[in-house]
Amino acid sequence: MKQLYLEKEIEVPEDLKLTVKNKTVTVEGPKGTLTRSFGNVDFDLSKKGKQVTIKAYYINKKRKAATLAVVGHINNMIKGTLEGYVYKSKIIFSHFPITVEPDNKKRIVTIKNLYGGRKHIIVDIKGEDTKVSVDKDDVLIEGIDKEAVGQTTANMQEACRLRGKRRKDPETFMDGVWLWDKQ
Structure with a gap:
């Protein structure tokens, strides 16, 4: 059965500042600032409060893998700016x-x-x-x-x-x- 919709949410810790603009994510934390652009992946990226939501539609294997890779990259950016x-x-x-x-x-x-x-x-x-x-x-x-x-x-x-x-x-x-x- 084909999956039509994939949504992942990432919690942002209190002492971090995360901004999203045109598929570019900037994370500012106590250790420093990281910026990364995800313009080559087809998904929707939005931020509400302390949550980042990643949504992808009409999922196949490649699109699902790319979307989950973006989730992993954002988690690595959060961990890096907090702990290093x-x-x-x-x-x-x-x-x-x-x-x-x-x-x-x-x-x-x-x-x-x-x-x-x-x-x-x-x-x-x-x-x-x-x-x-x-x-x-x-x-x-x-x-x-x-x-x-x-x-x-x-x-x-x-x-x-x-x-x-x-x-x-x-x-x-x-x-x-x-x-x-x-x-």
């Missing part, structure tokens, strides 16, 4: 000590001495509010945008993988910066 996101990565090496140097002003992270190589690996820090810090063998990636924090962590992890003619057995050679905790 912290991803912890571990610097792992067996012989050659790896050095990770974040530069939050230039928005890059430099990984040095991976497998004893002389080439420095440079990884971009995604998002404006994302900050990277190093504490001994832990790398902390913090921010209010879940996608930016996750993408920065994934880029660091992907930069440590050996490709092409330098490819080695991943079960034996595990050097790199690997994600181990999400908060």
Whole structure:
């Protein structure tokens, strides 16, 4: 049976300010401000009091998935501006000590001495509010945008993988910066 109508409601906490204008959602909270446009998805977005309502009509699988993805994005924006996101990565090496140097002003992270190589690996820090810090063998990636924090962590992890003619057995050679905790 085909579903004709889908409606989801999101409760907005008291200490947040959420505004909706032409499918653009802005969330202001104690940690910062996030803005995102959902113009490519076919649904109705409205706000009454402390509730955001998302309605979609003539639902098929793609439209339902897109609408529920918007609900998830708005929930992530609310959580990010209230609490923030912290991803912890571990610097792992067996012989050659790896050095990770974040530069939050230039928005890059430099990984040095991976497998004893002389080439420095440079990884971009995604998002404006994302900050990277190093504490001994832990790398902390913090921010209010879940996608930016996750993408920065994934880029660091992907930069440590050996490709092409330098490819080695991943079960034996595990050097790199690997994600181990999400908060």
